[in-house]
Amino acid sequence: MQADTYIPRRLDDQWKIGFWDVDVAAPIVLAFFIGYLSSSKAAFAACMAAGIAVSRWISRLKADKHPAFALHWLYWHLPTNPATSMRATPPSHIRRMVG
Numbered sequence: 001m002q003a004d005t006y007i008p009r010r011l012d013d014q015w016k017i018g019f020w021d022v023d024v025a026a027p028i029v030l031a032f033f034i035g036y037l038s039s040s041k042a043a044f045a046a047c048m049a050a051g052i053a054v055s056r057w058i059s060r061l062k063a064d065k066h067p068a069f070a071l072h073w074l075y076w077h078l079p080t081n082p083a084t085s086m087r088a089t090p091p092s093h094i095r096r097m098v099g
Contacts, residue, residue: 014067023070024062027054 015022017029031051035044062069 021062024055024059027051027058 017025028048028051031047031054035047035051038044038047058070066072
């Protein structure tokens, strides 16, 4: 009875980079690296502006939806391949389940 009974409160939290979810922060990080590789201040500013715009668009799209909305959207809209296919769920191209 003296054993440590720590119970984690959040098992399924989204991955985070600082305060931001990974799917919101990824466009900014990608734009930062593309802008850095361009070695031009104007191109860097343009890439960062595009990355911030895409990040804001994704965060507004995710607002008031399931926390894993981005993963669900990717499952239903991207084609499957052997690396991303799952055995426990039906293929994403089957939209209507009978039975």
